[in-house]
Amino acid sequence: MERARSRLRSRIRHVLLAAAVAAFGITPVTVAVATSPASAAVTLNDSEVTANLWEWNWKSVSAACTNHLGPAGYGAVQVAPPQESVSLPNSIDGVHPWYEVYQPVSYRIDSRLGNRAQFTSMVTACHNAGVRVYVDAVVNHMAGTNNPGGVTGYAGTSFTGYGYPAVPYGYEDFHHPGDNCPTGGGINDWNNEAQVASCELLQLSDLYTEKETVRNKIAAYLNDLVGLGVDGFRVDAVKHIKKSDFAAILGKLNNTVAEGGRPYVAQEIFDGAGNDALKARAFIGNGDVLDFAYAKGVKAQFQGSISNLASLPSWNLDAPGANVFAMVTNHDLERDGVTLSWRNGTDYTLANYFVLAYPHGKPSVYDSFTYNNRNQSPPSDGNGFVTDTSCGGSWNCLTQSTGIKGMVGWANAAKSVKSVSDFKVVNSNVIGFRRGDRAWIGINDSGSATTAQFTTGLANGEYCDVISGAATTTGCTGTKITVSGGQATVTIPANNAVAIHVNAKADITKIATTFNVTADLESGQTLHVVGNVPALGGGSTANSVALTANGDGTYKTTAELPASTAVSYKYLIKNGATVVEQEAANRSFTTPATGTATRTDTYVSPPVEVKVATTFNVTADLESGQTLHVVGNVPALGGGDNAASVALAAAPGGGYTGVVQLPASTAISYKYLIREGSAVAQAEVADRTFTTPASGTATRTDTYVPAPVSDKIATTFTVTATAATDQNLYVVGSIPALGSWAPAGAIKLTAQGNNLYSGVIDLPKSTAVEYKFLKKTTAGAVTWESGANRTLTTPASGTHAVTEAFRGDTASQIAASFNAGVTTWYGQNVFVVGNIPALGGWNPGQAIALSSADYPIWRVAVNLPPNTAVEYKYVKKNPDGTVIWESGANRTFTTPTSGTHTSNDTWK
Numbered sequence: 001m002e003r004a005r006s007r008l009r010s011r012i013r014h015v016l017l018a019a020a021v022a023a024f025g026i027t028p029v030t031v032a033v034a035t036s037p038a039s040a041a042v043t044l045n046d047s048e049v050t051a052n053l054w055e056w057n058w059k060s061v062s063a064a065c066t067n068h069l070g071p072a073g074y075g076a077v078q079v080a081p082p083q084e085s086v087s088l089p090n091s092i093d094g095v096h097p098w099y100e101v102y103q104p105v106s107y108r109i110d111s112r113l114g115n116r117a118q119f120t121s122m123v124t125a126c127h128n129a130g131v132r133v134y135v136d137a138v139v140n141h142m143a144g145t146n147n148p149g150g151v152t153g154y155a156g157t158s159f160t161g162y163g164y165p166a167v168p169y170g171y172e173d174f175h176h177p178g179d180n181c182p183t184g185g186g187i188n189d190w191n192n193e194a195q196v197a198s199c200e201l202l203q204l205s206d207l208y209t210e211k212e213t214v215r216n217k218i219a220a221y222l223n224d225l226v227g228l229g230v231d232g233f234r235v236d237a238v239k240h241i242k243k244s245d246f247a248a249i250l251g252k253l254n255n256t257v258a259e260g261g262r263p264y265v266a267q268e269i270f271d272g273a274g275n276d277a278l279k280a281r282a283f284i285g286n287g288d289v290l291d292f293a294y295a296k297g298v299k300a301q302f303q304g305s306i307s308n309l310a311s312l313p314s315w316n317l318d319a320p321g322a323n324v325f326a327m328v329t330n331h332d333l334e335r336d337g338v339t340l341s342w343r344n345g346t347d348y349t350l351a352n353y354f355v356l357a358y359p360h361g362k363p364s365v366y367d368s369f370t371y372n373n374r375n376q377s378p379p380s381d382g383n384g385f386v387t388d389t390s391c392g393g394s395w396n397c398l399t400q401s402t403g404i405k406g407m408v409g410w411a412n413a414a415k416s417v418k419s420v421s422d423f424k425v426v427n428s429n430v431i432g433f434r435r436g437d438r439a440w441i442g443i444n445d446s447g448s449a450t451t452a453q454f455t456t457g458l459a460n461g462e463y464c465d466v467i468s469g470a471a472t473t474t475g476c477t478g479t480k481i482t483v484s485g486g487q488a489t490v491t492i493p494a495n496n497a498v499a500i501h502v503n504a505k506a507d508i509t510k511i512a513t514t515f516n517v518t519a520d521l522e523s524g525q526t527l528h529v530v531g532n533v534p535a536l537g538g539g540s541t542a543n544s545v546a547l548t549a550n551g552d553g554t555y556k557t558t559a560e561l562p563a564s565t566a567v568s569y570k571y572l573i574k575n576g577a578t579v580v581e582q583e584a585a586n587r588s589f590t591t592p593a594t595g596t597a598t599r600t601d602t603y604v605s606p607p608v609e610v611k612v613a614t615t616f617n618v619t620a621d622l623e624s625g626q627t628l629h630v631v632g633n634v635p636a637l638g639g640g641d642n643a644a645s646v647a648l649a650a651a652p653g654g655g656y657t658g659v660v661q662l663p664a665s666t667a668i669s670y671k672y673l674i675r676e677g678s679a680v681a682q683a684e685v686a687d688r689t690f691t692t693p694a695s696g697t698a699t700r701t702d703t704y705v706p707a708p709v710s711d712k713i714a715t716t717f718t719v720t721a722t723a724a725t726d727q728n729l730y731v732v733g734s735i736p737a738l739g740s741w742a743p744a745g746a747i748k749l750t751a752q753g754n755n756l757y758s759g760v761i762d763l764p765k766s767t768a769v770e771y772k773f774l775k776k777t778t779a780g781a782v783t784w785e786s787g788a789n790r791t792l793t794t795p796a797s798g799t800h801a802v803t804e805a806f807r808g809d810t811a812s813q814i815a816a817s818f819n820a821g822v823t824t825w826y827g828q829n830v831f832v833v834g835n836i837p838a839l840g841g842w843n844p845g846q847a848i849a850l851s852s853a854d855y856p857i858w859r860v861a862v863n864l865p866p867n868t869a870v871e872y873k874y875v876k877k878n879p880d881g882t883v884i885w886e887s888g889a890n891r892t893f894t895t896p897t898s899g900t901h902t903s904n905d906t907w908k
Helices: 002-024 058-072 098-102 116-128 193-198 212-227 243-250 280-286 292-302 306-314 331-336 346-357 402-414
Strands: 050-053 076-079 132-137 141-144 204-206 232-235 264-267 288-290 324-326 362-367 421-427 430-435 439-444 450-455 461-464 480-483 487-492 496-501 510-518 525-531 554-562 566-575 578-582 587-590 596-602 611-619 626-632 656-663 667-676 679-683 688-691 697-703 712-720 727-733 750-753 756-764 768-777 782-784 790-793 799-805 814-821 829-834 851-854 857-864 869-877 883-885 891-894 900-906
Touching (some): 116 132, 132 212, 243 280, 292 331, 346 439, 362 402, 402 439, 611 626, 626 656, 688 697, 712 768, 814 829
Parallel strands (some): 510 596, 611 697
Antiparallel strands (some): 430 439, 450 487, 525 566, 727 768, 814 857, 829 869, 869 883
16 A cells, blocks of 8 residues: 555656646756755764865766765765856966865856756765765855956856855945955954954955845855755855854754754864964864864874874864864865875875874865866866866875775774774884774884784774775685784784774674565566665665565565674665665664574655645746746755746736745745846845645735846956056046046056956946046056047946056066975965065065966066166065065066066075
């Protein structure tokens, strides 16, 4: 009877889907498949270990979860930011630099890593493998104000420095000087909490998180991800958000879909601050924090003497272990050489073994791509979209190595013991320690094998070394270690490790367990069992065990399960490799110490989700080529994503209509929008709300309410100009918004670096404008650019941008290139300063920044006057604003009368 009810439910689902398709005139994929929440197939892996697959695309993460992470026992996978980001095919730092993903232009799940459907499929695949999904969340800022005009996001979204209409965010949603930012816009004092929290980091538009409207939009984005099954967040640049603001945002988040708990939070709080309020431990009230000091300390020992790891409890770390997300490296740190990375070979591998073994925080293992310069793009196609991961090529796959996967199981076995015992130092680079009676590891960071006796704490018996192989039903695939009286004499190979744990015994007893199940399947379907132990797929539905049909409605299989082990499992139905349906609740039992076991069950279909056919009838006045859509807070209405909004069809009697299957007894918020193809032409401002009934149908009859019409066009002015030390750039023009030609009313442009200045000014639409650029000193002296007035005509809608070069000050200039080999640590930057105004007049505050795109070579090109004797030096600036001058005498050269000049230097 259960299966008969399931078949009826299946038929109803297909009928309702067909009805929705007919009503909308669209394909089934558009209805909601791509936005369905990703729930967990079985209890997720009981593990604190995270695989950080940075900038892997969604297809590759899916494959990694299914084939490696789930079976190995990883608790979570951390993925790169999934929202739409800026696309920079031609930047000063190269083609599509990696940092694009940290410059959002909208909250659409449509990025260089994949679209919304691929992301949702990835979450489902990882959950089916028992792996949680943690998203790198960028919520402090949007894309930089210094991006060139005309660039868009990866999904085609247009934006300006403080205008992101797809969210929407406007000028008033960002911090600016005078509204909590006490500087001219940037951070000058890295120990000043007000500056760090409310001024711009690296010219990124800083969100005004004190405002409730901004908090709501951030929370809506994060809740969209939670609704798609995301289990937690690694939150970028949290130090730059007030702690109270972030706490308010977290308070708005929903519980997770898979486990019904609060989303996990790991906060990036960069180290180096002298102000206690800006140190990582000050932020633990809002979640865990990344421990930078731990990663740097681990590097120091593995490149020195690992015997010093014995003193780790006395280290001055960023926060207590219980509040830490631990790591050997991440994408920022590896590029600055302050931590170990793939470049360090066996030191890097051994350090990861150590971090997985030592009870400090929740350990993570980092994998990404190789690179030749610090800003290099991940492997991608011609449009910047990241290509599939191919291990052994340009991608690092340490997370999939035998030793690391073995250590994940080791960490899981030892998780309940939060202390280290019998830390033995054999010599300066050979150590060993145990975690209670659960696990032991020995590490040899030297060039020759070492044999020694260690106290393991494990019961007598033979154990499999999980670094060299695995424990199987037939024994060890790697080295076998014998424990007697709690002791083991172990030979640790050169530059390697040996690790054993209680769940990797070579002589573990297996229990032949028979599963007998009654189920009613349709033609072509097969019944499977999946559970929390490797013999039952290790939580992965892809590795579930098929049962054999007996021909009478019953199914059977026998699996060898470990003795005296708590087993959780459930049954599922497949059609080929596709999971058609699965039981909602886990079943559980404990295998006996000896003998056999039998489970006799009846398949239980998941509960039927009640849907309410909801009709939307809307009156709206559309232009040719436009379509009307509805978008709302539930997956069937696009989950808040305009790209997944539901199209309405023209009704025979006028207006527009559509039927959507919505969950019963659910609070719905929605709005209407008008699209021209895939672009949103306009959308209602306010959300509409109602609650669906417990059963039956519902109807909404509305009239489209256009957004308030603006008569202004956000116009971006960008100009390249050479300014003296005390000069600023302005634009002035024929209309009041540009000062009506009065220099006193001219609009100041913001310095972007490298002689580039820009600003966004609201001008009246459909208006012919004359304008010019000028320079003003602090004393008010005005220098107009030469030539005739410039002209533009603003469009009737949208935005506008002009990019120009200041006329009259570059014709006789010498393009001077400064190339300096300088080694820095993260947060330091390199500048050139000299005796002439173009080089700051020896004022380090006016020094010229060099680009690190070819690190350790720093480069910049500066226009200098001809026939001029130049003296200069390089300086380093720390995040706290302190300046380090290179030693020795001033460097000198004389610019030629024409042409160019190049200085190739090395830091002194």
